[in-house]
Amino acid sequence: MRPSPHLCKQHLGWHFKKLWATQSARKIRDAGIEQKLLEKGVPVVKAEDILWEKRPLEKIEVVGLKPKPVVFDHTHPNWHDKTILTYRDNNVLLKGLQQAKILTNTVELKQGLPDFTLKSTKKIDRRVKEIILTSHVFDAEQKILPKVKDPERPAWNFPRVYGITQPRVIKLLLNNLLQLIENSSDLEVVKQRYVLDDTHFSYNFEKSSDLIQFELTGDTLLTSTKPLPAVTEEPTESFQLPDIHPIKPTITLNKENIYEVRGIYPISLKFAKSHPHTIFVPHVETEVKNLYEEPVTEAQIFGRSLLKTFTVAASYAKEKYGNDVTVLPKPVVVQCVHTNGRFFHFGIFQLNTLDLEGGVKNVWFQTGRLPLFETCCYKVGRPVLEGYNNEVIQYLDAFYNNV
């Protein structure tokens, strides 16, 4: 068969186009000429730099545009070259209570609280159960709650739950329980007490040449006309601080360069009821998190309550005795109630000294995490409270009435 001219026809342009697609990217082999010339001291410049003149961009300041957003770098007015290590509301320390003890120069003389007489609270138990149901179940707030996830079935999406958010649960619970205790306590004691909400504390210090600042915002504080007496007179020099080698005690404190060093105690000491008595620390599980997003451990929760109580006591001591005091003439005692709405944790902190590298140490007593109840929810359409534990209200009552 004779091939006709048409069969031999090829569109050369398309062949070249296809070839050009790969051939247009030329890899330049480095013959080493530039290096050899530079070794001999001959300056080597790019052709474009000589041929094309470089026009600098003219900066035009236009009046009337919106102001520039604040840049958080060395131009910020609060920039300092020295880094500060801060501990704020929602941080937790890596090593929890052990690390907090080293930071605040604290020891635990014994497990549990010092000798406490717990009164029977049969009369108010019924009312406490009502309060629990009100704050966990009956309140009218209907907000979308965090997603429920089953680690064993990671792909399953549970239906979204609406209900009362945890900050509100804690707020309602604490407010109502405090009110109940006030109503059932002796009038003379109640007259001495004062409740403050949204109190801010800030205490800064230097430890092994690191500048550290603890800040507390928005917690409930119970104050009193008289400061709490010292819990223990035992000398603390012989007790050892825990050892967390090879970890430094400043791990997981935030490093910041833009900061303001402040020492804040929210109440003026001229006010009669300015002495700190008890601090109520809320633990909102969606906000209090580790940087590495693993669940917060019990030790970390204990460490958080110790640091918060220390901040309150230390800022008060600084306000009362001045900036340069080391061993306090009279120890400052602050009580702590730490809750997440269900679990309660009670602690008592005695601040003996503000010198956190010295021999005299501060003292911390604490209970474990006590559950207020087992379950409190709607079951088959009915509100149910199971496993009520009356220890918690006994401790709360004892703490309130502690003089």
Add this chain to the structure above:
Amino acid sequence: MTSLARALQKLCITQPQIAPRFIVSVRTRIVTPPKPEIGRGKSFRRIVHFPENYTVKPLEVTNLGGRDPKTGRLAVKGIGGGIKHKYHWIDWHRVGPSEGPPQEERVIQIIKDGCRTAHVALVAYGDKLKYILATENMKPGDIIRTSSHIPRIPVRPNEGDAYPLGALPIGTQINCVEHTPGLGGFLVHAAGTFATILRKVDNRVIILTPSKKEFSLLENCMCTVGRLSNVAHGDTPIGSAQKNRELGNRPRSGLWQRKTGRFGRKIRKPPPVKVFGGEKPKEREVVQLNFSGHFGKHLRTQFQY
């Protein structure tokens, strides 16, 4: 000569005249369709959004679904969907002192990572936190040591410690091996895998990787001692099609064709020992040339004769 000189005098350096651009038909323009770069150790499963500085915070991830991020075209079939896992940024460099006692670090927690088969260990030393690949028997509270000193007598290492290849005895099981000193742990990352030190020659150490290939590496390449965690991973079947979809694998078909001769056990002679050099070859500069005209049907139209 003088005419040449005079001609050259008239020359001056000016900005080149840029030819005015007219709107032309795009049909004949050279538009090279970009192709995704497949192979070369690049995966098309996910992009991790790395911040500037190393952090222990789990990083956000964008799933690619088998697409090339540059061109947007499908590069690999069978990838897509699945549960999105945050990426734990592993610090591959195990840096230790070259003299004196080894650097000690404490293991805080062992974490299951959705982006890899091995488990990840959160490790703390000084005031820093980092992630490393967890070895088989690592548990929270362990102390692991790192040293880059090569002594005359090999060290007797514990699992999880990091030493240079030259410091370890022959027969040691290792993982996260650097193939170039200073690169960071590169070889052997999968669950339950390990490389073995076979022999030492001059200043090089020959290791046997899990794929039965032998590599000759410089003796000051760092490696971690022990077998990687999650050893049971290799023996656990996926279980169901749904589980496979949760892992991010789309349905696959036509993968295994009996008669083509491509599948089945291969019997080959073992390849020679691959020698990893000390220096990486320099990348050659690539200049992209442009042709704004069009290629004609035949030479007559192209050159207009």
